[in-house]
Amino acid sequence: MNWIRKFMIGRYGTDQLSIALLAVSMIFSILFRIFYSSLLNILSIVLLITIFYRMFSKNIGKRYQENNKFLKYWYPIKNKLNKKMQKMKNRKDYRYYECSGCKQQFRVPKGKGKIIVTCPKCKKTMVKNT
Ligand SMILES: [Zn+2]
Incomplete structure (x- = not known):
């Protein structure tokens, strides 16, 4: 060697x-x-x-x-x-969404029903099903 x-x-x-x-x-x-x-x-x-x-x-x-x-x-x-x-x-625990304003991706925990989420980047609020 x-x-x-x-x-x-x-x-x-x-x-x-x-x-x-x-x-x-x-x-x-x-x-x-x-x-x-x-x-x-x-x-x-x-x-x-x-x-x-x-x-x-x-x-x-x-x-x-x-x-x-x-x-x-x-x-x-x-x-x-x-x-x-x-x-x-x-994917079992989280749902992934894209902000409709700035396309920033974020995740929300699954099984919480309808929730209001705020984009972490542009602070736009959206209603999402989880
Ligand atoms: Zn955004």
């Missing part, structure tokens, strides 16, 4: 972009098994080569920049997904 450690000194290693590329590569690989499209297989292999190239790259600055560019797009998507997951988890 020591030679691996020595080999990896000064090399970039893995990052979030590598993991994302690996996930996409695996999806292509699965799709290839379903559709037998050699294009999918080639794409999957190209992605794997890219991952290894980035892992063993000694141009750490450039790889770091690539990862940052990826994260700039990925984090907003991840946040949206997290919010959706949170809503799914809470």
